[in-house]
Amino acid sequence: MSAPQVDRLQFRDPVRARALLDRLRALTADRVDRPVTLMHVCGTHEQAIARFGLRSVLPPGLDLVMGPGCPVCVTSAAEIDAAVDLTRRGVRVATYGDMIRVPGTTLSLADAQAEGGRVELVYGVDQAVELARAEPETPLVFFATGFETTAVTTAAALLAGPPDNFFVYSAHKYVPPAMEVVAAMPDTRVEGFLAAGHAATITGFDLFEPMARAWGKPIVIMGFEPLDILAALVRAVELVISGTPTVENLFPRCVTGPGNGRALGALWQVFELTRGHWRGIADLDAADLDLRPEFARWDARVRFDLPRQLGDGDDTAACPVCPPQQRCGDILVGNARPDDCPLFGRACTPDSPVGASMVSSEGMCRIWFQYGGRPELGP
Template sequence: MAEKDLFQELKFRDPARARALAAALQHNVDAIGREVSVMHVCGSHEQAIARFGLRAVLPAGLNLIMGPGCPVCVTDGPEVDEAVALAMQGVRVCTYGDMLRLRGTAKSLADAHADGGKVEVVYSVAQAIELAQKSPGEEVVFFASGFETTAVATAAVALARPPPNFSILSVHKYVPAAMEIVAESKETNIEGYVAAGHAAIITGWEIFEPFARRTGAPVVVAGFEPLDILAALVKLTELMKEKRAEVANVYPRCVTKEGNRAAQASLWKVFRTTTGKWRGIAEVPGGNLDLTPAFAHVDARRRFAIDTRPVRDEGAEEEAKGCICGSIMLGLATPNDCALFGKTCVPESPVGACMVSSEGQCRIWHTYGGVPDLRKVG
């Protein structure tokens, strides 16, 4: 199969094309002639990689690592404390289901609910708006998490004149900052990046060009089907082989160079990037998305006096004893390196943040069996 055909008309289920992509990937890694490490920064990519056993067909010399691509996992303890404090103050806090069991320094929103706090699981910010409209005498706060994709939905609500009893507690994060923190780490040795296709639908792929030039690491935007990911790895290793620090888009059916300009305008009208602490990692410049002063009227941090003292533990460690989620999110370890993984830390009773969310690497590996070698099956 000609190389130019490998990236065209990708079918979602095509064993012959998968074998051709795997062969092309092996050829590129052999040509590089040494072991290389690449990183994707997306929980949805990790779900597909683990579910379909893609690491089993990767060349032995290629390490495919998940970085800090789970927004729930990097939400810091004191940020959760704010939501817990509001719930215990009588405010109805709405959030996505993955955030419910994420602990702050002492309690989670699930704990707050058990203690009589007002907590609601919603599937969208629009559902939180509906709750506010149905209860005009009650304050409703949306605990807003996620990267650019969900931040755009939050921005749209803020621009649409929400009810006066509705406000936003933003813990949204910004994807490019996740790549920056990995690239700047002296401990990591990542030579190329697979970027999340859904975020790039908003931002466009050109946003990664300055990063690629500055770091010397190529970036490839990928979709979420197995063939999408294999095609992205083929292109990424091709760029690495040719020492071209460029950006490539192998998700053209959804992603363009410029992205969604209208969505970007909404996003940056409502939000601004600020430095924020990412759980288990570090202070990340430009890593958080906070509401701009123009939207103070829907900013829960400005509308409420949030006293976290009754719900926080000043002496709490950043991570539970024995948990290595921070190292896992930086690509310095895998879940199998953690003594707690699959033993005391399981989805039913997660110890670390990476086991809480369905996009966390520990949760994904526990669900799909880690790094199965399908070549040994049967």
């Protein structure tokens, strides 16, 4: 790779960046025909990789793919349908901004809003609690999406004692089991994982140790700056090449082994793991975060008798609005890139999304579209 391309990147320390890239090139020199494949699982990582144009400088012997790292993308259509149905029953539904445009089986929450349903966009769970307090005679359901990093905040709000007209419809999901599904796929090319630094700020990295051993694949905790990412890639490739399935923390300034004990305490006090459907992927055991029975009085599933509909394992059935040629499921598990999908950028755009991955700012399709279709170069 020529020097000017590296100089175009916004590295604070170009000398160190070049040394890391040289190391990556040397490590993967004999893997050009069968690139070392690493998977990250975080929409913000993909944003950073695309923004800084990192794929343009990676050697040909290394393939960096994104896995299930977009919580909006894996929220099941059936759960969106149930939220739409709530608005038709006169319930106010509050949720995060990216959620409202994601298609359900027939309608999105934005469609429900256009029909006259009361849908509120909130920045965080506390805003939803305040909305409920301001109108105590009307039930308000917080349609809670996000991975464990965000589930801890929902847990804290419930532990703080919300009003009686506030309910949580939990679509929170727990990332490690989804990584396991990818690791166990017989045709997976993924040889190592890059775990999201800030999620690990809460979970810590100790929990990854048994996974790395069981899967025979290293897991490296990665930060978000270009040098953090390159350093993590080097370490992950070293571990893959040497056949060392261990966990290494390349983001020590933010992440510890045990993680944030207060946040984890709140998480497991309020939530328990249950089987659930991940849109485009599969039904996964112990990968959804449901409220424990002690919190049933605030549980929208209990109060409004919301069914837990599981998919049948068929990706097309999981996404009934998607045409058969869509590749959402393959993209979500890293088996395809957005530009492998015939709909990408044509029938499926941010203004008229077909799949959830084109809606969320953390979806790989949306990120690639935003950064020019195939973000090999930075802005």
